[in-house]
Amino acid sequence: MAYPISQGTSLxxxxxxxxxxxxxxxxxxxxxxxxxxVMDNARNPAAVRNKSVLPNSCFNLAFVAGGGMDIxxxxxxxxxxxxxxxxxxxRRAVDVVLLPFTHVTMVQLHPWTPARLDSTSLADTADVIxxxxxxxxxxxxxxQFLLLDHETPIISFFQTHFARYLVADEPPLLRRACQRFQQxxxxxxxxxxxxxLGCSTRLLEKQFRQYLGLTPKEFTxxxxxxxxxxxxxxxxxxxxxxxxxxxxxxxxxxxxxxxFRKMVQFSPGKFNPADYMLxxxxxxY
Numbered sequence: 178m179a180y181p182i183s184q185g186t187s188l189x190x191x192x193x194x195x196x197x198x199x200x201x202x203x204x205x206x207x208x209x210x211x212x213x214x215v216m217d218n219a220r221n222p223a224a225v226r227n228k229s230v231l232p233n234s235c236f237n238l239a240f241v242a243g244g245g246m247d248i249x250x251x252x253x254x255x256x257x258x259x260x261x262x263x264x265x266x267x268r269r270a271v272d273v274v275l276l277p278f279t280h281v282t283m284v285q286l287h288p289w290t291p292a293r294l295d296s297t298s299l300a301d302t303a304d305v306i307x308x309x310x311x312x313x314x315x316x317x318x319x320x321q322f323l324l325l326d327h328e329t330p331i332i333s334f335f336q337t338h339f340a341r342y343l344v345a346d347e348p349p350l351l352r353r354a355c356q357r358f359q360q361x362x363x364x365x366x367x368x369x370x371x372x373x374l375g376c377s378t379r380l381l382e383k384q385f386r387q388y389l390g391l392t393p394k395e396f397t398x399x400x401x402x403x404x405x406x407x408x409x410x411x412x413x414x415x416x417x418x419x420x421x422x423x424x425x426x427x428x429x430x431x432x433x434x435x436x437f438r439k440m441v442q443f444s445p446g447k448f449n450p451a452d453y454m455l456x457x458x459x460x461x462y
Contacts, residue, residue, distance in 0.1 A: 188457040194221035195275070199457050200332065209290045209343065210335060211235060214283045215328050216454065218275040219243055225275040229453050231406065232267035232399045232440060234359065236291050238284040238309060239264055242325035244276030251304040261320055263312040265302035266391050268399070270442050273454070282328040284335060288396075289352040292388040293343045303390035316342050350374055351384050354393070363400030364426035367393045401425040402440050405433070407460070410450040418445060 188199045198215040201207075218225050219242070238261065245258040249272040266288070275281070291299060294313050302312070310317035319338065324330045357370055370393075371378045378393075385393045404425040422433035437445050 190457055194218065194223070195225045197454060197457075198328070200328070201458075206336060206339070209287060209293065209339070211285045211287055213328060213332055213335075214285060214454075214456075216246075216273075216275055216279075216281040216283070219278055219280040219326065222277050224277055225273075227452060228273050228275070229270045229442075230267075230273055231270050231403065231453055231455070233285075233403060234266070234288055234355070234396060234399050236266060236286040236288065237264040238262070238286065239306070240282040240284070240320075240323070240325045240328075240331050241279065242281070243279040246276055246279055246281065247274040248272060248306070250306070255306055257306070259325065261309040261317060261325075262306055263302075263309045265299065265305040266389050266396075266399075267304055268391070268395060269304075269440050270453075280326050282325070282331045284331070287352075288355045288389055289347060290343075292348050292351060293345050296345045298387050299390050300386050301390060303395075305390075348384055348388055350376055350381065351388055354381060354384070355396070358393075358397055358400055362404035362425055363397035364404075364424070365397070366426075367397070397426070398436055399440065401427065402437055405437065405445070406441070406448070406450075406455070409445065409448060410455065 188201075190197045196215075196217040198217065200213045200215075202210050202212060216225075239257065240261050241257050241259050243259060245256065248255050248257065250267065251269045264283075291313070294316060297312075299312075308317075309320070319342065320331075320334060323334055353374060354370060357365060357373070367378055367381060371381050374381075381393050385391055385396060389396065391399075402425075405421055408421045408425075418433075419430045422430055425433075427433035427436065434444060437448075441448060
């Protein structure tokens with residue numbers, strides 16, 4: 178089955194020679210891929226520094242062309258030369274340096290999508306960024322010869338051919354659990370969700386660890402902090418920080434500040450949206 182050519186909403190933000198673009202998908206592709214996002218420094222002889230990417234509850238595939246990029250995440254420093262990479266679930270901000278003449282197309286996979294591509298456990302992949310062939314070898318064989326210096330052939334491949342690689346059965350409960358957490362921006366308690374889905378908290382723990390590499394608590398913390406980030410960057414927002422934190426499931430301000438600082442690497446009072454590659458729609462991911 179080929180996905181329709183219509184790709185969804187496109188958004189662009191440019192500064193000097195660097196350009197950030199987003200292209201949201203539509204059904205049925207939207208069932209497995211949320212969006213394509215592009216960091217385009219291909220015409221810039223200078224590196225782009227002092228930018229970070231926040232965890233977003235999704236997996237990503239990174240198609241890197243040109244000079245490459247240097248990153249620093251929870252696992253340390255990593256250089257990513259031209260190639261195709263699998264990016265596991267992140268638990269803290271990823272600092273990014275886009276080297277001169279670099280173009281990066283990111284394919285944002287819903288948290289349940291990798292489990293449909295391969296039944297291999299992803300239990301040890303949190304914060305991991307590795308060549309795609311080490312995790313999803315069949316998909317890598319199909320994409321390794323794509324032109325990487327523009328997003329068009331990459332998007333076209335996923336629209337036209339991606340469905341044929343969704344060969345594994347979808348894990349029971351996983352999509353429903355992730356979607357309910359996303360709908361509530363992580364404010365739904367794990368025990369309450371287990372009761373709602375008619376399963377044990379132990380089963381939820383097992384599915385999240387196996388297929389996401391995170392615990393449900395880690396997953397919901399990402400969503401809750403991202404919800405607060407959305408609130409902080411909304412124009413005209415004037416709610417008290419404690420009230421915003423409470424709305425996203427943090428039981429007190431100290432708990433919230435600890436979780437925010439751990440993930441974002443700054444306290445809420447020092448958070449500057451301009452330092453982060455945030456979604457142009459303000460959706461949290």
